[in-house]
Amino acid sequence: MDWLDQVDAKLKRLKSEYDLDELAANDILQLTSLAEAMVSLDIYNGMLEQELGEEPRSIKNIADIQKLVTEASKNISSISTDLKIDRKSREHKTDSIPDYVRDLKDRAKKFLEQRMYYIYCPKCKTLLLSMWLLDINSGNKFKLTCPNCKNTFVVADSELPLHKNIPDAIVPVGPK
Numbered sequence: 001m002d003w004l005d006q007v008d009a010k011l012k013r014l015k016s017e018y019d020l021d022e023l024a025a026n027d028i029l030q031l032t033s034l035a036e037a038m039v040s041l042d043i044y045n046g047m048l049e050q051e052l053g054e055e056p057r058s059i060k061n062i063a064d065i066q067k068l069v070t071e072a073s074k075n076i077s078s079i080s081t082d083l084k085i086d087r088k089s090r091e092h093k094t095d096s097i098p099d100y101v102r103d104l105k106d107r108a109k110k111f112l113e114q115r116m117y118y119i120y121c122p123k124c125k126t127l128l129l130s131m132w133l134l135d136i137n138s139g140n141k142f143k144l145t146c147p148n149c150k151n152t153f154v155v156a157d158s159e160l161p162l163h164k165n166i167p168d169a170i171v172p173v174g175p176k
Helices: 003-017 025-053 059-082 087-093 097-115 157-163
Strands: 116-120 127-132 141-145 152-156
Touching: 003 025, 025 059, 097 116, 116 157, 127 141, 152 157
Parallel strands: none
Antiparallel strands: 116 127, 141 152
16 A cells, blocks of 8 residues: 555544544644654554564664654644644543533632632621722722621722731621
């Protein structure tokens, strides 16, 4: 079988094994490069097997062929990753819908926690307000009265990072 026939056979095998219906033109070129690299790897492995079977063995030839095998393997791995048909991408695609939703919720929670600002009563440490500000240094001031201890205080938006993650704060369960 000549080179083009081998490449076509690899392309057909790849298309049958993976969902590659919606590939763009540049992805099709990469897929062709992947098939060529796979055929090259097969050829290099055959050459290596032949070289190892001969007496006397040429260490230089064996080393040169092993470099070709390594290079072709790296090329295959790189292209597979780019096309998202490597094992890691396939395993990620098999997540169930509940796992995917749970992952989205976890990422949303982390995103929110990074951007939220909390205002606690400085006297009794009760959480009074949680908010998300787009501009932390806009000059806004917040006047709050704690419902627990009736303490009234003012917090400037520039002071808000100081009020993040206050330990042993009292978080109200709900409205009274």
